[in-house]
Amino acid sequence: MDYFIETPYFGILISILAFELGLFINKKTKIPVLHPLLISITFIILILMIFDIDLASYEKGGNVISLLLGPVTVTLAIPLYKQIELLKKHKLPILIGIFTGVMTSFISVILLGKIFAYDTQLINSLIPKFITTPIGIEVSESIGGIPSITVMSIIITGIIGAIIAPFICKIFKIEDKVSRGIAIGASSHAVGTAKAMEMGETEGAMSGLAMGLAGLLTAIMVPILMIIVKVII
Structure with a gap:
């Protein structure tokens, strides 16, 4: 038994069993x-x-499972390709929505971090909380954050987003499929995108697009924004 625990098969097996248990309980x-x-x-x-x-x-x-996160994320391009005409039709609102999501998340973390007197390293760790894990880890390391805290914040953000997204859409009467998908993907990355796919193919495709572009924009913009913040504050 001890030998099995020390092999990669243990971590892979327990991860799969744990998630299957989670699916079973959630469905029941x-x-x-x-x-x-x-x-x-x-x-x-x-x-x-x-x-x-x-x-x-x-x-x-x-x-080993974490290593597969990147390739799995790429597969989100499939539903996006199916909705390519919709993307072309709404490209400007989509880009504005994703940019707004990135800026809102960044500013809210900085402001709340200063209000509650968080340590600078902790703030830097929380900044990438709304983007997918592989990109979030790299962004966190580049700005002096702690990757383990970043991963935890990404998971929590995604779970909360997946839970409350349908209720938020219902409360504010957001019925447009593109808007719902972009909002979910730009705020709660892959976990939210999984929920968006349950809501519909269009929502899933738009959420996958938002997740990818939000990660790209964050990787490009955050280092620049950090310099601006240091100058202002």
């Missing part, structure tokens, strides 16, 4: 808060704690 209960990702994370933590398994042992397999 239909409670939005019981998101499959949240349940799977909790399950893995409990298993490691109860059986006193070292995190490094789990990461041998967990890192």
